[in-house]
Amino acid sequence: VNVRRLAVIGTGLIGASVALAAKRAGRTEVVGYDPEVQALEAAADRGAVDSPANSVAEAVAEAELAVVAAPVAQLAAQVRAVLEASPDVCTVADVGSTKMGVCSAALGSARFVGGHPVCGSEARGAEHATAELFDGATWFLTPLAATDPERYRLVHGFVSSLGATPVAVDPVAHDRLVALTSHLPHALANLLVNQAGANRIDGHEPLAAAGGSLRDMTRIAGANPRIWIDIFLDNAGPLREALGEHRRQLDRLEQALETGDAGFLAKWIGEAAGNRQQMLADAYPDPGALQQLRVHVPDRPGVLAGITQALGAERINIEDFELQHMSPDRGGTLTVLITGESEAHRAAELLEAQGYGVVVAPVLGEQ
Amino acid sequence: VNVRRLAVIGTGLIGASVALAAKRAGRTEVVGYDPEVQALEAAADRGAVDSPANSVAEAVAEAELAVVAAPVAQLAAQVRAVLEASPDVCTVADVGSTKMGVCSAALGSARFVGGHPVCGSEARGAEHATAELFDGATWFLTPLAATDPERYRLVHGFVSSLGATPVAVDPVAHDRLVALTSHLPHALANLLVNQAGANRIDGHEPLAAAGGSLRDMTRIAGANPRIWIDIFLDNAGPLREALGEHRRQLDRLEQALETGDAGFLAKWIGEAAGNRQQMLADAYPDPGALQQLRVHVPDRPGVLAGITQALGAERINIEDFELQHMSPDRGGTLTVLITGESEAHRAAELLEAQGYGVVVAPVLGEQ
Numbered sequence: 001v002n003v004r005r006l007a008v009i010g011t012g013l014i015g016a017s018v019a020l021a022a023k024r025a026g027r028t029e030v031v032g033y034d035p036e037v038q039a040l041e042a043a044a045d046r047g048a049v050d051s052p053a054n055s056v057a058e059a060v061a062e063a064e065l066a067v068v069a070a071p072v073a074q075l076a077a078q079v080r081a082v083l084e085a086s087p088d089v090c091t092v093a094d095v096g097s098t099k100m101g102v103c104s105a106a107l108g109s110a111r112f113v114g115g116h117p118v119c120g121s122e123a124r125g126a127e128h129a130t131a132e133l134f135d136g137a138t139w140f141l142t143p144l145a146a147t148d149p150e151r152y153r154l155v156h157g158f159v160s161s162l163g164a165t166p167v168a169v170d171p172v173a174h175d176r177l178v179a180l181t182s183h184l185p186h187a188l189a190n191l192l193v194n195q196a197g198a199n200r201i202d203g204h205e206p207l208a209a210a211g212g213s214l215r216d217m218t219r220i221a222g223a224n225p226r227i228w229i230d231i232f233l234d235n236a237g238p239l240r241e242a243l244g245e246h247r248r249q250l251d252r253l254e255q256a257l258e259t260g261d262a263g264f265l266a267k268w269i270g271e272a273a274g275n276r277q278q279m280l281a282d283a284y285p286d287p288g289a290l291q292q293l294r295v296h297v298p299d300r301p302g303v304l305a306g307i308t309q310a311l312g313a314e315r316i317n318i319e320d321f322e323l324q325h326m327s328p329d330r331g332g333t334l335t336v337l338i339t340g341e342s343e344a345h346r347a348a349e350l351l352e353a354q355g356y357g358v359v360v361a362p363v364l365g366e367q
Numbered sequence: 368v369n370v371r372r373l374a375v376i377g378t379g380l381i382g383a384s385v386a387l388a389a390k391r392a393g394r395t396e397v398v399g400y401d402p403e404v405q406a407l408e409a410a411a412d413r414g415a416v417d418s419p420a421n422s423v424a425e426a427v428a429e430a431e432l433a434v435v436a437a438p439v440a441q442l443a444a445q446v447r448a449v450l451e452a453s454p455d456v457c458t459v460a461d462v463g464s465t466k467m468g469v470c471s472a473a474l475g476s477a478r479f480v481g482g483h484p485v486c487g488s489e490a491r492g493a494e495h496a497t498a499e500l501f502d503g504a505t506w507f508l509t510p511l512a513a514t515d516p517e518r519y520r521l522v523h524g525f526v527s528s529l530g531a532t533p534v535a536v537d538p539v540a541h542d543r544l545v546a547l548t549s550h551l552p553h554a555l556a557n558l559l560v561n562q563a564g565a566n567r568i569d570g571h572e573p574l575a576a577a578g579g580s581l582r583d584m585t586r587i588a589g590a591n592p593r594i595w596i597d598i599f600l601d602n603a604g605p606l607r608e609a610l611g612e613h614r615r616q617l618d619r620l621e622q623a624l625e626t627g628d629a630g631f632l633a634k635w636i637g638e639a640a641g642n643r644q645q646m647l648a649d650a651y652p653d654p655g656a657l658q659q660l661r662v663h664v665p666d667r668p669g670v671l672a673g674i675t676q677a678l679g680a681e682r683i684n685i686e687d688f689e690l691q692h693m694s695p696d697r698g699g700t701l702t703v704l705i706t707g708e709s710e711a712h713r714a715a716e717l718l719e720a721q722g723y724g725v726v727v728a729p730v731l732g733e734q
Contacts, residue, residue, distance in 0.1 A: 118576075118578050124728075128726055128727060128728055130724040130725065130726050131724055132663050132723070132724025132726075133724070133726060135663040135698070135724070136663060136698055136699075136700075138576065138578075167576075169569065169571060170569050172569075173568045173569030173570075173571060176568050176569075177568050177571055177573055177576055180562065180563055180566060180568070180573045181563060181573050181576050181577050181578060181580075181581045182578055182580055182581070184559065184562075185559060185580045185581050185583075185584045186580060187620060188555055188559060188584065189580075189584060189639070190635060190636060190639040191613060191616050191617065191620065192551065192552060192555060192613075193639050193642040193643050193646070194616065194635065194638050194639050194642055195547065195551070195609070195612055195613060195616055196547055196548060196642065196646075197638070197641070197642030197645065197646075199547060201540045201543050201544050201547070202536065202537050202539075202540030202543075203540075204536060204540060204544055205645075206544055206547045206548050207642060207645050207646040207649070208646075208649050209485075209505065209534075209544055209548050210548050210646050210649070211485050211505075211548060211549055213548075213549055213552045213553060213556075213586075213587045214548045214549070214552050214646070215646065215650075216552075216583055216584070216586050216587065217552045217555065217556060217583070217584050217587075218639075218642075218643055218646070219580075219583050220580045220583065220584070221639040221640070221642070221643045222636055222637070222638075222639035222640025222641070222642070222643045222644075222731070223636070223640075225632075225633055225636040225637060225640070228632075228636055229629050229632045229633055229636065232624065232632055233624070233627055233629060233632070236624040236625070236627065239624060240621060240624050240625065242562070243617060243620070243621055243624075245562055246558060246559075246562060246617075247614070247617065249558050249561065249562055250558065250610060250613075250614065253554060253558065253610070254607060254610055257599065257600070257603040257606060257607050257610075258603070258607065260600055260603070262596050262600060265592075265595075265596045265599055265600070266592055266596055268557060268561065269557060269589055269590070269592040269595055269596065270589070270592060271561050271564065271589075272556070272557040272560050272561050272585075272588040272589035273588070273589025273590075273592075274564070274589070275560040275561055275563065275564030275574060275585075275588070275589070276560050276585055276588045276589045277589075278564065278572075278574050278575075279560070279563075279564075279574040279575075279577050279581070279582065279585070282574070282575050282577070283582075296499045296502045296503060301679055301682055301684060302679045304675040304679065304685060304688060305672065305675040305676045305678075305679040307675075308671040308672040308674075308675045308676075309672045309675075309676065311672075312668055312669050312671070312672040315668055317668060318671060318690070320689075320690055320691065320699075321671060321688065321689070321690040322687075322688070322689040322690070323685070323687055323688040323689070324687065331502070331503055332503075332687075333503075356499070357497040357498055357499025357500070357502070358497065359495050359497050359499075359500060360495060361491075361495055364589070
């Protein structure tokens with residue numbers, strides 16, 4: 001799909017990246033508009049916008065496709081403004097993180113196709129925009145009964161041309177899905193780090209005593225408040241539903257702890273292992289064969305290059321590779337995921353030959 | 368500190384690693400005992416145990432130091448047995464993940480020094496043991512009023528010689544601390560993945576739609592049930608306390624969502640950002656200067672080596688480095704942490720010159 005004339009309404013990170021990715025895919029001319037002049041200038045500087053417009057109407061006047069990339073709180077109003085200002089030939093899409101509000105704001109217009117690229121970037125502003133932002137990402141599309149099938153095909157093809165994988169979903173289901181897979185995790189990360197931060201136990205700071213598990217679980221805590229306040233408020237209904245179910249699951253766990261119910265805990269942990277395996281099954285062809293190598297490495301330049309070269313030279317395929325930096329004095333822990341026990345042991349021997357101590361273990365643990 | 372004769376009671380991963388690390392530090396002869404004959408044989412095969420013993424009494428008869436590395440459920444009984452069987456000259460230490468039970472089982476013995484190395488390995492068995500397991504790890508020590516100061520100094524020095532950093536803490540405080548920093552995160556990871564796994568939304572599997580945030584937050588879900596059932600039950604009191612506070616924090620969040628209280632959410636997210644910054648301050652000299660580079664990479668051998676070499680050749684210091692594998696078709700996302708904005712942009716230019724698209728953003732986001 002080649003959109004010759006694209007309007008981007010809201011030229012922050014996502015809008016400008018849509019423009020750059022569209023230009024990468026074909027000869028697209030981009031007209032941009034942003035209520036903040038600085039944001040529009042930044043997008044032009046980045047080469048994302050060819051013609052800055054002075055109004056929504058000017059931007060969409062001759063567009064084939066208008067992509068609305070406004071903040072969640074302004075999204076519904078902006079989509080309505082674009083639908084009103086644009087000619088009938090113009091298809092209107094958006095990229096907001098929640099879909100119920102904006103889809104109902106479109107008032108059943110046949111020209112509107114809602115969407116949400118899941119690219120998880122924390123950056124802001126067109127200066128960070130890149131044509132590669134959507135490569136490999138899921139891009140939810142939320143067509144309604146009223147949506148013109150031709151327009152849906154256009155947006156579907158456009159999204160694919162940006163490098164993303166379009167996935168159709170009902171807007172209500174979308175918002176419940178992201179409440180469960182994104183907004184609930186974000187809320188729990190904030191709750192957890194605030195609980196650890198609010199306590200001081202016998203002179204010890206829990207945050208200072210944090211191990212890898214707490215760090216992993218709070219990596220997304222405190223994320224961009226300008227984006228997240230709006231998301232939490234806009235999706236408050238589905239998020240409260242998810243929190244309510246979290247509370248009911250919490251009840252059962254607390255009961256098991258109170259009565260010392262080892263049987264419940266065994267079943268509960270077993271279920272968690274199974275669910276995690278299913279989640280990994282999407283990312284890896286054979287999650288049960290995944291082996292984890294843990295290596296303690298000094299904080300010294302060249303260490304990572306030495307390790308990746310050694311494994312690369314022996315054609316050992318690295319599935320995941322993570323360095324968790326602990327401190328300049330103590331060094332860090334490197335975790336490498338490799339499929340297959342014999343491959344993992346071959347890798348361990350290579351690293352041991354370089355003088356590292358290596359601990360090998362199956363990723364999914366022993367059931 | 369050089370312990371000439373060390374007894375290790377329980378020769379699984381931790382016990383055998385203590386033995387190997389002690390041998391690395393000096394000329395230590397290790398006598399081992401494990402109620403499971405296979406476990407003892409594995410430790411001897413790994414070179415961790417010099418003399419396998421047939422009983423606790425035989426193992427500790429001539430030991431200067433006995434380290435009890437039994438599973439949490441058997442720990443109290445095993446420590447008591449070792450104290451009874453060992454001569455007065457023998458100092459007794461343990462490595463259990465909880466400390467209240469085992470410290471009271473020691474019945475105020477001057478010879479006992481409780482401890483807990485925080486090394487977070489999910490592996491089991493002496494075959495995975497390594498002398499490097501404790502390098503850079505925190506090792507909590509829980510001396511009591513009755514503990515002989517000489518013995519405490521011995522264990523403190525021994526733990527340091529294994530590569531760990533000893534941190535003294537009261538046993539009750541220890542158990543509250545690990546409830547908050549380890550057991551609560553584990554419980555929430557299990558709850559979260561089970562909630563996502565139990566739901567199917569309009570034909571969509573939440574687990575299949577999981578983004579990076581859900582994967583990060585459930586990395587520790589379903590961990591080794593043989594270890595974790597005992598830990599949850601043994602530390603049920605402090606964990607229930609932590610879950611109770613989690614529930615109270617949840618109440619406040621739900622209330623804010625119900626009333627649309629943007630002010631509360633702003634304060635709450637800001638607190639989370641501050642707490643996360645404090646946690647990172649321990650790991651990094653200047654967390655505010657940390658920049659995150661996100662790079663989409665194809666699933667192809669040599670990619671990581673090319674990137675780490677390019678950055679290493681330019682002496683760019685990598686703080687953290689993480690490859691999240693998405694799928695063979697879609698490739699993966701590489702996240703690199705670098706201190707300083709100009710260094711980060713230098714790194715981004717190097718990678719862009721190799722043909723990668725790079726998104727740069729500050730780790731702590733904009734407040």
